[in-house]
Amino acid sequence: MTNFKKLLLSSLLVSSVALVGCNDEKEKSTASATSAPKLASKFVIIATGGASGPYNIIGTTLAEVYSNELKANSKTQTTGASVENINLLNSKKVEMAFVMRDALSDAVNGLGSFENKKVTTVNELAALYPNFVQIITSKKTGIKTIADLKGHRVATGAQNSGVEVNARKLLAGFGITYNDITVDYLGYAEAVDALKAGRIDAAFLTSGLPNSSLMELQQGFDLQLVSIPKEGAEKIMQQYPYFTSMAIPAGTYNNAEDVPTIAIRNALIVRSDLSDDDVYLLTKTFFENMDKLKSSHQAVKDINLEEAQKGSIAPLHPGAKRYYDEVSKK
Structure with missing residues (x-):
């Protein structure tokens, strides 16, 4: 075989290997994009509290987690906190909110700021840290x-x-x-x-x-x-x-x-009309990124899976329950 033919054959082999490698990378990238979990909801707006408070500090990190992990359009909304947050959820202006359980108890029982206005459109996703x-x-x-x-x-x-x-x-x-x-x-x-x-x-x-x-x-x-x-x-x-x-x-x-x-104790609550699949993903992503949330505020160290399901004031969302049932079997 002439030197020219040998050179040509070597070039063809190198090109073939390169093409196969490119195709493999492309397939991996496509498979990864296809397998990434997606939410049915277009937005995940999280009602928090005052700008300097733990709700907003933790909520801002959580919104970043949802944006990165679920490719969701997620951001926080600073508010007057618990009562306003429940009203925002009830009027479908946000998808998720931080609240204290005393205000949540008033809401589901039609007492205090919610006198004669029982709220039946919110579910708990998780119990959080104590306030x-x-x-x-x-x-x-x-x-x-x-x-x-x-x-x-x-x-x-x-x-x-x-x-x-x-x-x-x-x-x-x-x-x-x-x-x-x-x-x-x-x-x-x-x-x-x-x-x-x-x-x-x-x-x-x-x-x-x-x-x-x-x-x-x-x-x-x-x-x-x-x-x-x-x-x-x-x-x-x-x-x-x-x-x-x-x-x-x-x-x-x-x-x-x-x-x-x-x-x-605080609670993370969601609209009850969010799909089970969406709330399952929101709950799973929340707990699987606890290290990132802990870096945002010291209070997060008191959030754990065992306490998250205890003492619910509002009904636990079926999507959140699915996640808790899943991890309890492992």
């Missing part, structure tokens, strides 16, 4: 316990937020009505600014630990955490079983000792 009631003041006010708030200027959270809903209930449990205090409806960041400026004496900032607004406030401010005594808390828990007695651990905000308080 700690964090009542703050400055040391100079002399306010030590929730009972000392009477006669003072108090920020109780954005109006109709989950923070405000539980603030009203907790105050009532200690014999304090809104007529006994000067109420200011302020979210986390606004309440912190008002406290620093001396426009209020105390504020409720109910959230996961730590609250970023409080982390900033403790720098150069004589922060005092206000306690909710266990004896009074137990009476409230008898009336509202979704409350639980807990403590803000020492060192959370430069506090030397644990501070007794009350906590309410």
Whole structure:
């Protein structure tokens, strides 16, 4: 065989191998794209809360996860939190929302902000981390316990937020009505600014630990955490079983000792009209990307599969149940 023929044959063999390799890569790429899970819903809008709160911080990361993993058009919507979020779901303006279970209980039972307006269009996807009631003041006010708030200027959270809903209930449990205090409806960041400026004496900032607004406030401010005594808390828990007695651990905000308080577990809820397949994928993707969510906020460490299914206030969505049943068999 002449040198020319040998060279030609070698070139043809190399070209053939290259073409086969390209085709293999193309087939793998096509197969991967075909096998990627897809949602029937065009959007996954997640109602969160104030911009600086854990709901929005975690929700922003979750929206990124859904966008990347499910190729969904997912984003967050900042809101006044729980009550507004439930109303947004009920009116089909969002697909998913973070809420506190006390507000959710009022919604499904037609109480409080939902009096005579029972909500039957939402389902739970998962129970989340506990929200700690964090009542703050400055040391100079002399306010030590929730009972000392009477006669003072108090920020109780954005109006109709989950923070405000539980603030009203907790105050009532200690014999304090809104007529006994000067109420200011302020979210986390606004309440912190008002406290620093001396426009209020105390504020409720109910959230996961730590609250970023409080982390900033403790720098150069004589922060005092206000306690909710266990004896009074137990009476409230008898009336509202979704409350639980807990403590803000020492060192959370430069506090030397644990501070007794009350906590309410959060929930991630969805519209009940979302398909079972979609909610199955949303639930599966949520739990399979827990490491990414934990990197967004410390509170996520308290979310786990075992607790996620417990104590549902609204019915568990069938799609979420399918996922829980699936993992329980493994």
